[in-house]
Amino acid sequence: xxxxxxxxxxxxxxxxxxxxxxxxxxxxxxxxxxxxxxxxxxxxxxxxxxxxxxxxxxxxxxxxxxxxxxxxxxxxxxxxxxxxxxxxxxxxxxxxxxxxxxxxxxxxxxxxxxxxxxxxxxxxxxxxxxxxxxxxxxxxxxxxxxxxxxxxxxxxxxxxxxxxxxxxxxxxxxxxxxxxxxxxxxxxxxxxxxxxxxxxxxxxxxxxxxxxxxxxxxxxxxxxxxxxxxxxxxxxxxxxxxxxxxxxxxxxxxxxxxxxxxxxxxxxxxxx
Numbered sequence: 001x002x003x004x005x006x007x008x009x010x011x012x013x014x015x016x017x018x019x020x021x022x023x024x025x026x027x028x029x030x031x032x033x034x035x036x037x038x039x040x041x042x043x044x045x046x047x048x049x050x051x052x053x054x055x056x057x058x059x060x061x062x063x064x065x066x067x068x069x070x071x072x073x074x075x076x077x078x079x080x081x082x083x084x085x086x087x088x089x090x091x092x093x094x095x096x097x098x099x100x101x102x103x104x105x106x107x108x109x110x111x112x113x114x115x116x117x118x119x120x121x122x123x124x125x126x127x128x129x130x131x132x133x134x135x136x137x138x139x140x141x142x143x144x145x146x147x148x149x150x151x152x153x154x155x156x157x158x159x160x161x162x163x164x165x166x167x168x169x170x171x172x173x174x175x176x177x178x179x180x181x182x183x184x185x186x187x188x189x190x191x192x193x194x195x196x197x198x199x200x201x202x203x204x205x206x207x208x209x210x211x212x213x214x215x216x217x218x219x220x221x222x223x224x225x226x227x228x229x230x231x232x233x234x235x236x237x238x239x240x241x242x243x244x245x246x247x248x249x250x251x252x253x254x255x256x257x258x259x260x261x262x263x264x265x266x267x268x269x270x271x272x
Contacts (some may be wrong), residue, residue, distance in 0.1 A: 003037070004227040005143050005227075006036075006037075007037070007224065007227040007228045008227045008230055008231035008232065008234075009053060009230070009231060010028075010029075010032045010137040010231065011029070011051065011227065011228040011230070011231025011232040011234075011235065012231040012232070012238075013028070013228065013232050013235060014026075014028035014029050014051070014073035014232055014235060015051070015054070015055050015058070015231060015232035015233060015234065015235025015236035015238075015239065016235035016236065016238050016239035017056045017235070017236050017238075017239065017254075018052070018175075018177070018232070018235075018236060018239070019058065019059040019200060019236040019237075019239035019240040019248065020196070020239045020240075020246060020251065020254075022076070025171075026048040026049070026051065026172070026173045026174035026175045026177075026178075026207075027108070027174050027177075027178055027259065027262060028258070028260065029044070029048040029051050029228065030044045030045060030048045030104065030172065030173050030174070031104075031265050031266060032166070032187045033047060033048070033224065034101075034269065034272065035269070036169075037224075038254075039221070039224060040095060040097065040103045040242075041097040041101060042092070042093070042100070042219060043099050043158070043219060043221050043224070043271075044090070045171075045172060045214070045222060046211070046214040046215075046219035046221070046225075047172030047173075047221060047224050047225045047228055047229075048171065048173030048174070048175075048227050049170075049173050049175070049207040049210055049211040049214060049220075049229055050207070050211055050228075050229055051196060051221060051225075051229050051232040052169075052173070052174075052177075052206075052207035053176035053203075053204045053207045053208055053211065053269070054201050054202045054229045054232045054236065055173075055200070055203065055204075055232055055233075055235075055236040056200055056201065056204025056205075056236075057204055057230040057236075057239060058201075058210065058232075058233050058236035058237045059197075059200040059232070059236045059237075059239065059240035060200050060201045060204065061167070061238070062240040062241055063197035063198075063200055063201065063240060064201070067200045067227065068197040069192060069197035069200065070145065070152075070190065070194055070197075070198045071198075071201065072144060072145050073152060073168075073184070073188075073190070073221075074198040074201045074202050075182070075200060075201075076145065076201075077158060077159065077162040077184075077202065078162070078201075078205050078206065080162040080163045080240070081162040081163065081165050081166040081169070081176055081180070081205075081206045082166060082205055082206060082209045083163065083166060083170070084162065084164060084165060084166020084167045084168075084170070085114075085166035085167070085169050085170045085172070085176070085177075085206045085207070086161040086166070086209050086210065086213070087166070087167060087170070087171040088166060088167035088168070088169065088170030088171045088210060089171075089209070089212075089213035089214065090213065091171070091173070091209075091211035092170055092171045092214075093217060094134065094221070095171065095224070097132070098269070098270050099268040099270075100171065100172065100249070101266045102174050102266075102267070102270035103171065103172065104257070104262075104263075104266045104270075105142065105161055105262075105263040105266040105267040105270060106263075107168065107176070107178065107179075108192050108259040108260070108262050108266070109173065109259070109260065109263045111178050111179070111182055111259055112227035112256040112257075112259035112260050112263070114182050114186065115258075116253075116256045125194035125272040128233070129182050136143050138251065141155065141237045142155055147190075147194060148221035149191075150189060150190060150191055151189065152188050152189060152190060153188055153189045154187050154189070155188075156182065156189050157183075157187050157188075157207035158183055158187060158188045161179060161187060162176075162180065162183070162185035162261070163177055165178075165179035165180045165206070166206055166209070166210075167245070169203070169207060169210060170209075170213075173182070175203035175206060175207050176199075176202070176203055176206045176207075177196075177199040177200075177203050180195070180198075180199045180203075180224075180258075181195050181196055181199050181255075183230070183258070184198060185219060192252065193251075194232070196251070197242075200240070225253055239259070
């Protein structure tokens with residue numbers, strides 16, 4: 001009983017954090033279950049994927065209702081992310097746990113450094129568009145994907161990053177948001193708040209693509225997934241409704257700080 005309540009509490013915190021940053025909470029769920037509750041890393045990844053689906057379901061509707069998320073951009077990139085997720089899930093069971101922990105730590109440190117080094121995209125800043133096909137109305141593909149005050153750029157690097165995000169999602173259970181948010185913000189010129197909202201739309205589809213394979217191979221423990229997902233859903237609902245009150249610079253620093261802490265913990269596990 002006490003363990004279940006702790007899982008609900010941990011899931012609530014992870015869900016709130018995940019919805020604020022567009023990560024799905026997986027970046028916290030995996031170390032929480034492995035380091036805090038002793039769950040094998042691969043099973044923690046499976047539970048995390050289900051939790052990511054819950055986060056997306058709770059947050060996506062709120063962001064769409066408030067017209068923060070970029071639906072056209074999100075659905076375009078998600079086609080490639082889902083392909084990466086399917087490929088990653090097929091190879092994830094062949095990777096040793098210590099290697100997974102090391103990959104988790106390395107990715108966390110890299111993304112933290114990237115987010116600290118980069119600056120939030122200035123809404124309204126002039127950017128150069130890629131050379132992409134123009135429609136009958138004279139608008140390019142990227143014109144149609146852009147939003148108020150910003151213009152999307154670097155479509156093909158964004159596609160490549162989305163494929164990689166899908167693989168990362170399936171192997172590490174983080175929903176891919178840990179890659180999608182920096183790619184959209186730093187590479188494609190999307191404001192951070194829009195990138196996190198759009199990522200919340202995408203991560204549920206990404207996680208579903210790989211969670212099916214984990215479920216078919218017995219990689220998801222329902223007794224752990226139940227209370228964790230319940231907490232994640234509550235936390236994501238709260239986080240998505242308060243996201244507009246959070247300062248973007250504080251969001252970036254919070255993102256980086258949690259990633260560094262997680263990397264330290266997972267590195268210790270990788271080294272045995």
